[in-house]
Amino acid sequence: MAPLPLNRRRFLQSGMAASATALLAAPGGPAATRSTAFAAPAVQETTNLRVMVWGRPDTVNWAYQAFQRAAPDAARGITVEPVVGGPGDQEVAEQFRLLLSAGGQDMPDVIRLNRTQVPEFAAAGVLADLTDLIAPYREDMIENALQLASFDDRVVAIPTQLKSKVWYYRADLFEEAGIDPAAVTDIDAFVEAGRTLNEALPESFISSMRAEAPGYLQQSIVTSFSPIAFYDREAGQFQVTTHPGFRANYETLDKLRAPEISAPVDAFTPDWAPAFGDGTIASVLINEWMTGFLPLYVPEQAGLWKVHAWPNVGDSNEGSDAGGAVWVIPAQAPNPEAAFEFLATANLSTEGSLALLEIGGLTPFVTSAREQVPSMPAPEPAVGAENPIPWPPDFFGEEYFPVVFDAEERLTWIDFDPSAPRELSLWFEWSERFVAGQQGIDETLEGLQADLESQIGDPWQV
Amino acid sequence: MRVGPSQSGRTALTPVPLPRTGRGAYDGGEPVARIPVDAATGSGTGTSAMATTTQPTDVVRSRPLAAVRAAPRPRQRALGERLTPYLFIAPFLVSFVVLFLGPALYSLVLSLYRYRGYGAASWVGPANYERLLGYHQFWASWSNTLVYWVAGAAVTLVVAFVLAVLVYHGPIGGKLFYKPAIFLPNVMAAVAAALIFQTLFAPGSGVVNSVLGVDIAWDQDALFGKLAVVALRAWHSIGWFFVIFLAGLTTINPELYDAAKVDGATALQCTRSITLPLMRRTFLFAVVIISITSLRMFAEPNLIFGTGDGLAPAAFQPIMNQLYLNLRAGEFGLASAVAWLIFVPIVVVSAVQFRLLRGDDGGSA
Numbered sequence: 001m002a003p004l005p006l007n008r009r010r011f012l013q014s015g016m017a018a019s020a021t022a023l024l025a026a027p028g029g030p031a032a033t034r035s036t037a038f039a040a041p042a043v044q045e046t047t048n049l050r051v052m053v054w055g056r057p058d059t060v061n062w063a064y065q066a067f068q069r070a071a072p073d074a075a076r077g078i079t080v081e082p083v084v085g086g087p088g089d090q091e092v093a094e095q096f097r098l099l100l101s102a103g104g105q106d107m108p109d110v111i112r113l114n115r116t117q118v119p120e121f122a123a124a125g126v127l128a129d130l131t132d133l134i135a136p137y138r139e140d141m142i143e144n145a146l147q148l149a150s151f152d153d154r155v156v157a158i159p160t161q162l163k164s165k166v167w168y169y170r171a172d173l174f175e176e177a178g179i180d181p182a183a184v185t186d187i188d189a190f191v192e193a194g195r196t197l198n199e200a201l202p203e204s205f206i207s208s209m210r211a212e213a214p215g216y217l218q219q220s221i222v223t224s225f226s227p228i229a230f231y232d233r234e235a236g237q238f239q240v241t242t243h244p245g246f247r248a249n250y251e252t253l254d255k256l257r258a259p260e261i262s263a264p265v266d267a268f269t270p271d272w273a274p275a276f277g278d279g280t281i282a283s284v285l286i287n288e289w290m291t292g293f294l295p296l297y298v299p300e301q302a303g304l305w306k307v308h309a310w311p312n313v314g315d316s317n318e319g320s321d322a323g324g325a326v327w328v329i330p331a332q333a334p335n336p337e338a339a340f341e342f343l344a345t346a347n348l349s350t351e352g353s354l355a356l357l358e359i360g361g362l363t364p365f366v367t368s369a370r371e372q373v374p375s376m377p378a379p380e381p382a383v384g385a386e387n388p389i390p391w392p393p394d395f396f397g398e399e400y401f402p403v404v405f406d407a408e409e410r411l412t413w414i415d416f417d418p419s420a421p422r423e424l425s426l427w428f429e430w431s432e433r434f435v436a437g438q439q440g441i442d443e444t445l446e447g448l449q450a451d452l453e454s455q456i457g458d459p460w461q462v
Numbered sequence: 463m464r465v466g467p468s469q470s471g472r473t474a475l476t477p478v479p480l481p482r483t484g485r486g487a488y489d490g491g492e493p494v495a496r497i498p499v500d501a502a503t504g505s506g507t508g509t510s511a512m513a514t515t516t517q518p519t520d521v522v523r524s525r526p527l528a529a530v531r532a533a534p535r536p537r538q539r540a541l542g543e544r545l546t547p548y549l550f551i552a553p554f555l556v557s558f559v560v561l562f563l564g565p566a567l568y569s570l571v572l573s574l575y576r577y578r579g580y581g582a583a584s585w586v587g588p589a590n591y592e593r594l595l596g597y598h599q600f601w602a603s604w605s606n607t608l609v610y611w612v613a614g615a616a617v618t619l620v621v622a623f624v625l626a627v628l629v630y631h632g633p634i635g636g637k638l639f640y641k642p643a644i645f646l647p648n649v650m651a652a653v654a655a656a657l658i659f660q661t662l663f664a665p666g667s668g669v670v671n672s673v674l675g676v677d678i679a680w681d682q683d684a685l686f687g688k689l690a691v692v693a694l695r696a697w698h699s700i701g702w703f704f705v706i707f708l709a710g711l712t713t714i715n716p717e718l719y720d721a722a723k724v725d726g727a728t729a730l731q732c733t734r735s736i737t738l739p740l741m742r743r744t745f746l747f748a749v750v751i752i753s754i755t756s757l758r759m760f761a762e763p764n765l766i767f768g769t770g771d772g773l774a775p776a777a778f779q780p781i782m783n784q785l786y787l788n789l790r791a792g793e794f795g796l797a798s799a800v801a802w803l804i805f806v807p808i809v810v811v812s813a814v815q816f817r818l819l820r821g822d823d824g825g826s827a
Contacts, residue, residue, distance in 0.1 A: 087772065090790050097792050100580035120792065124581050210665065211682045212769050266681070266769050270664045418578075422791035429599060429776045436682060436777075455593055455796075461576070461584065 047338040048079045050108040051327075054092045057082030059112065059160070062360035063346040070351035071341075078338050083108055089322075090421055093117040096330070100126055104332030109339040111330060112160070115148055115323035120418035122151035123460070128329040128336050131155045137348040137366070144411040145365035148324045157326035158343045161289065161362055164407035165220050165310040165319050168290055168396070169283035172304050173197065173204055186312040187252050190285075194261040197282060204282040205263035208275060213253050213431045214267040215424065216287055216321035219414060221249045223319025224312070226412035230423045230452060231459050238452040240427075241445045248314055250434055250441040257435055273297040285310060287321050288404050291361055295390050302395045307403045316410075323413030361389035363404050373401050419459030426451045566805075573798035583795075590799035594784070600800075603781040609688050610763075610780060611756035614695040619748055622700045626707035627733060631719075641708070645701035655698050656765030663690040663766060681767050684777045691763045691778065695756070703748050710744030711737070746819040750812050757808050758782055 051060045060082035068075040085092035092111060099107050113121070121127050134155045138146060141159075149157040169181060177200035179193045194206035209217075222228050225245030232239045240246040256262055265275045275281045276297045284290065294305060310317040327347070329339045346352040353364035354372060358379040364370050378391040392400045417423070430448040433439050439447070548555070573590055577583035594600045629640050647655070662669045663680040671678055678686050714737065722732050738745075760782035767774040773783060781804055788797035 090771070093792070094790055097579040120578070124578070126580065211679075211775055214769075215771065264665070268769055269681075270661060271667055274667060419791065422787070422793060425771075425787050425791065428771070432775050432777075451597070451599075454596060 046077055046079065047335050048081055049110060049335055049339055049342055050081050050083050051110040051112070052083040052085045052092055052095065052108040053112040054084065054086055054088050057084060059360065062356055062362070063160070063343070065359050066346040066352045066355035067342050069355040070349050071345045074341060074345065078342055080342065085111075089114040089117065089325075093120070093421070096121065099330075100332075104330070107330050107332045107334065109329065109333045109335045110343060111328050112325060113157070113328055114325055115413055116416050116420045116424070118151060118157060118326060118328070119416050119420065121328065122154070122156045123418050126331050127156040128331050128333065128340075129154055129156060130158065130329070130340065133340055134158070134344070134348070137344060140350075140366045140368050141348065142365050142367060142370075142408065144408060145324075148411070148413075149326055157328045158340075158347050159324055159326050159365060160347050160356075161325040162365055162408050162411055163287040163289055163320045163322055163324045164404065164411045165223075165285070165317065166288045166290065166404060166407055167283065167285050167308045167310050168294065168305055169206075169308060170204075170279065170301075170304055171306040171397075173201060173279060173282045177201055177204075181306070181308040184308075184311050187255060190311045191255045191258070191261055194258075198260040201279075201282070204279050205261065206283045207256050207262040207285065208265045208267070208272070208281045209253075209257050209262040209435065210264045210266040210269075211432065211436065212266050212428070213257075213435050215428055216267075217285060218249050218253070218427070218431060219321040220285065220287065220310070220319050221252050221313050222246060223321075223412045223414060224248070224314050224316045226316075226318060227415055229415035229417065230420075230427075231417050233417070233460065236458070238449055238456075240452065241449045244314070246445060246448075247441060250431075250444055252313055253431070253435060254441070276301075288363065288407065291392055291396065291400075292389055295395050299390075302390065303397070305395065306397045307400055309403060309407060318410035318412045320411050320413050323411065358391075359389075361392055363401070363408065365408065370405060373405075417459040419456050422456055423452060423459065426455060569798040569801055572795055573802055575795045577794045578792040579794045586795065590796050591803070593796065594799055594803060599776060599779075600781075600784055600803075602776060603779050603784050606688065606763075606777070606779060607757060607759065607781045610691055610695065610759055611753060613688070613692045614699075614756055615749065615752045617692060617696040618699050618703055618752060619745075621696065622703035622748075623707050625700070625704050626711060627737065629704075630708055630711045631729070641705075644704050647698050648701035650698070652698060652761050653765060656694060656762050659690065659694045659762075660766045681775065682777075687763075687767060687778050690766055694762050694766065695759070699752070699755075703752070706744060706748055707741070710741045713744075714740045742819055746815065749815050749819065753811050753815065754808055757811070758804065760786065 051063075053059050060080060064075075064080040067078070067080075085095040089112075093113060096111055096113075096117075099105070118127075130149075131154050134149075145159045145162060146155070148159045148162070149155050167181070174181060174197070177197045179196055181193075184190050184193050190206065197204055197206050222245035225243070225248060228243055228245045230238055230240065263275055263280045265271045265281065272281075276294065295302065298305075310319075313319075327343045329336050329343070333339055346356060348366055350366060350368040350372075353366050353369035354376070356362045357364055357369070357373065357376075364373065378394055392404075414420075427448060430444050430451070433447075434441070434444045572583075574585065574587055575583040576586050576590075625640075625644055628634065629637055629644075634640075665671070665679050665681050668680065670680075680687050680690050718736050718740075719732055722736060727735070759780050763774040763778040763780055764772060764783070767778050769775075773779065773787075781800075785797050785800040785804065788794075788800060
């Protein structure tokens with residue numbers, strides 16, 4: 001075959017073809033698939049990290065300030081841009097799915113999730129494997145924090161906020177009613193204390209519930225019976241009718257919904273914050289994230305609120321609602337090395353953990369930092385900070401950290417599966433009917449079991 | 463098809479009357495000149511020499527022979543004429559196919575799979591539809607939606623029509639004030655309006671309970687809670703339908719009312735015998751629009767009664783919640799199936815409304 005004459009058009013065509021081939025074949029080219037594990041850190045001079053969170057960007061700003069304090073030199077090479085993915089964790093998960101469906105374009109470097117959503121994405125292999133990178137920090141992390149970040153023996157996340165069970169109560173009202181929280185050791189004692197409180201102070205209640213049993217309350221109740229999961233993977237079936245935790249949930253709700261025990265106010269409704277303000281709600285069984293809400297709702301009540309361990313449900317007071325919040329690095333993140341450096345320094349180093357506590361009130365979960373907390377002085381309030389979180393002992397008393405640290409040692413969570421969001425929504429729908437008195441415990445459990453089977457089937461099958 | 467030379471012996475274009483449709487009359491458009499004929503040769507597409515002897519009729523214009531020869535060949539011209547309208551509507555067609563039809567068909571396919579939006583999809587056939595049709599909350603959500611639709615449409619359309627008639631015909635002053643005042647709530651964003659109603663209908667500290675001195679559990683009572691949603695829908699949309707009805711009223715010839723008054727008709731009789739029949743097409747438009755918007759309602763009940771997860775209790779959830787819940791849970795197949803199980807009833811309802819309200823005049827509303 002005679003050689004083709006090389007005119008200008010053919011020259012340009014050949015050049016473009018060669019360039020495209022080289023681009024596609026290159027490891028970092030657009031067609032390359034990123035491994036879920038990445039190589040040694042190679043931070044560029046200035047890297048901008050996009051971090052997706054829900055609600056407000058505060059948590060990103062806190063983490064970055066902690067990063068700056070702990071590693072000022074490294075922080076000069078990394079900037080952080082918060083991206084609010086929606087009002088709640090489920091909206092962020094939804095955004096993550098959409099980004100994945102779009103082939104990973106505009107994928108953030110870091111995404112904040114609750115433990116609830118981690119199994120879905122970890123099982124799908126779309127999260128970076130941090131097992132090797134986190135090795136230097138493992139010894140210093142408390143075991144529950146490490147487990148929170150793990151899935152199938154791999155570390156796929158970096159914890160940022162544990163959500164252990166904490167009971168917040170108005171010490172002044174309890175004292176007036178003659179209630180000793182230390183004597184409230186189980187739910188029956190809690191209910192009895194509620195009656196005592198309401199008799200002494202008819203406008204005050206030890207709990208609150210109206211049309212809905214809050215999800216955090218129900219998850220906190222069932223996790224007293226850990227290990228617990230909706231779906232028994234070995235048996236290949238849902239187990240809400242057979243696992244004692246789910247029945248105990250409704251038995252407990254049945255006691256709590258009594259009119260002299262619970263104020264007729266639902267959580268996160270317009271009536272909720274005012275009910276704290278006027279003393280209608282005198283205590284709340286909840287998780288440690290309430291530390292960030294109460295000072296916003298009732299700043300004038302600093303010093304009146306105290307914390308205590310939850311009463312036992314069944315034989316235990318371990319548990320949490322969602323386990324905790326974590327940072328994940330998507331496998332398709334553009335700057336995974338810089339993202340890990342930022343997250344690890346802010347959350348897993350001693351200096352970063354203590355800075356996060358000072359700035360955002362986040363309890364550290366690395367042992368070296370926890371040891372220093374009891375002797376820490378109250379930090380100066382941040383100048384110009386929006387909604388600054390007060391130093392927890394200033395608002396909740398000196399026993400705050402011992403109570404919370406103790407609860408974090410008993411942190412357990414539902415063994416979530418990839419269909420957890422749908423399982424939770426079905427569960428809460430049935431609980432609404434129960435709380436409304438439309439059906440009894442057996443009917444509720446059987447109905448929930450039937451819906452889980454018909455609407456989800458096998459949650460691990462995609 | 464008739465062709466022939468003009469009386470001056472020059473080539474002529476002969477108009478071809480538009481065919482009458484089965485029902486309608488000639489629409490009054492310009493006659494269409496179609497076939498150019500060379501008088502010298504008698505040639506012309508589909509014509510014979512005999513045709514040249516036919517007497518010319520309805521000559522509309524003539525052109526020089528050279529111009530006729532330079533004109534496009536008939537087949538080419540016919541093709542161009544056929545394509546031109548499509549070129550004009552091409553932007554819409556392209557966007558319709560790319561942004562609606564394509565995704566809709568994709569969702570139809572998706573509804574037969576189990577798919578999280580990424581990774582592999584598993585074929586499940588009609589299982590998603592079976593799941594939904596066997597799910598009690600799916601039907602409960604439809605039931606809630608029907609209540610919002612029927613009650614909301616009845617209140618909204620009746621009030622909007624009465625207001626429109628009063629403002630248009632009524633002996634009241636300040637019409638320039640009433641028109642924007644009634645329309646004003648429609649300007650407010652639905653989300654903002656719902657948040658205001660959330661405060662109004664809050665069970666404990668709500669304004670409505672306080673003003674009325676009652677203790678209605680708006681968030682628990684299935685009837686009262688739905689009434690709150692209907693009130694919001696009506697308050698927000700009455701202004702829009704008011705404007706629609708006002709526009710409809712202006713299309714009615716005032717002489718009809720004058721004649722009726724001369725004959726002694728009352729205002730009620732005028733409304734019943736003149737206004738209502740002649741506004742049939744306006745009503746059709748209003749009913750179809752309010753039906754579609756009601757059946758795909760989402761924001762109002764969730765914003766008024768939403769709690770921790772932002773969603774209303776099951777007793778108030780509209781059918782769109784089923785779509786949202788599945789989307790939020792990453793169940794794209796189920797969400798697609800829900801979408802089709804909402805779309806099909808909307809089409810059926812719209813078709814029934816068209817048939818019932820179309821009337822005898824062709825129904826081209």
